């Protein structure tokens with residue numbers, strides 16, 4: 001009896017042991033499989049980020065990134081996000097480098113991205129008959145005051161421009177090149193290097209200011225060596241401004257180096273752009289587009305102004 005009972009106990013122990021080993025084995029296999037698919041997802045994301053290098057690729061990337069953002073905030077709790085974030089640095093939210101409260105100031109306006117249809121902002125007159133977006137007027141005034149207090153002589157030469165003013169500016173420079181012997185097509189292309197095609201000028205958004213000097217109001221390369229510009233280049237980020245068309249970034253901005261053109265981008269972006277020596281296009285691609293598409297930025301910019309978003313204004317000249 002005793003011997004039989006011992007046998008039975010031994011059998012039960014063996015069966016339980018085998019069952020435990022099978023469960024443990026299945027668990028290990030499941031873990032290996034999960035890690036492998038997470039790694040594959042990570043590789044796919046990295047590839048998507050790399051493909052986004054070009055302008056055309058970035059749209060596709062933005063869409064998937066926006067999708068990732070909504071999933072992040074709504075559905076997926078920590079587990080899915082952690083593996084995705086650790087495998088792709090670009091998808092990791094970094095609040096110190098992107099403040100969504102400033103999205104209205106990040107609106108991108110360039111040759112391939114016109115401002116949204118019907119975009120109009122409240123403007124404030126600052127000085128020299130020039131005006132700027134009322135929401136950054138105090139920052140601009142403070143920057144000018146501090147620059148003057150440091151012993152320099154900044155003067156806003158061109159701030160907000162209406163659409164018709166921009167058309168006029170573009171046409172008069174085109175005419176100047178044509179009188180110099182260029183064909184109309186060549187003259188327009190030449191003009192577009194320094195004057196934005198109407199509909200794609202930041203001056204039409206009222207977030208930009210061309211700042212010259214009281215002793216030199218020429219908006220051209222003569223500003224490059226002005227001490228006033230040097231002070232502004234070093235300090236504009238402290239007021240939420242960025243030198244919009246820096247030296248060496250023409251391939252990206254499609255605008256020649258402009259030592260005088262400052263753009264309000266908000267405090268967070270201005271500091272990051274200054275610290276990392278990157279232009280607005282690069283900042284958006286690196287820190288914003290993984291979470292918020294350019295279209296969404298446009299929509300938000302319109303929304304903060306109480307305007308309905310109906311797509312981008314088409315460029316005309």
Ligand SMILES: [Zn+2]
Nearest residue numbers: 208209210261
């Ligand atoms: Zn300008």
